Amino acid sequence: MQQKTITVVSGLPRSGTSMMMKILEAGGLNVLTDHIRSADEDNPKGYYEFERVKALEDDRVWLEEAVGKVVKIISALLSKLPDDYHYQIIFMHRKMDEILASQKKMLERRGEPTDAVADEEMTAAFIDHLGKVNHWLNVRPNVDTLHVDYNDTIANPEENVKRINQFLGNRLNEEKMLAAIDQRLYRNK
DSSP states (O other): OOOEEEEEEEESTTSSHHHHHHHHHHHTOOBOOOOOSOOOSSOTTOOOOOGGGGGTTTOOTTHHHHTTSEEEOOGGGGGGOOTTEEEEEEEEEOOHHHHHHHHHHHHHHHTOOSOSSOHHHHHHHHHHHHHHHHHHHHHOTTEEEEEEEHHHHHHSHHHHHHHHHHHTTSOSOHHHHHHTOOGGGOOOO
16 A cells, blocks of 8 residues: 655754755645744744644644645654655755854844853764664655755755755756745855
């Protein structure tokens, strides 16, 4: 029996997942979002979040609504996805120093402390987490994964948009996908 397919955008926080959601939406994919978290200075084009994702371990009913669409799921929750579906996961990567810089700026804007965890400790935790997530992605028979580098997508948008479209079955509008990449938002270098 063919499993129903859900497209997922994932990665570490601040790794370009919202940008990828915007690219996929522009290309013609329907996005599953509730618009609860609105655009702000940290994500001027929006967050593309779906609040029920946060309770994935206990609430999976909404997954049926995600079939044929794209939904953003943070990397820490990927292992909670049930085997009932086929997942096409676009996993975003970004230079670690840029992720940390982006997180610090976001925390500063919110008035939250930025020194609770040292950069070295956070980097080690993220690297360990990514190793576990990659293992999970590689052993799941119902998961196809495309790793996409945020920095390379900004530097070589045509090549990356073509790879993304091929991964998703060549059904998206590449011209509109390219137009959705706003290089002015690449601020935390």
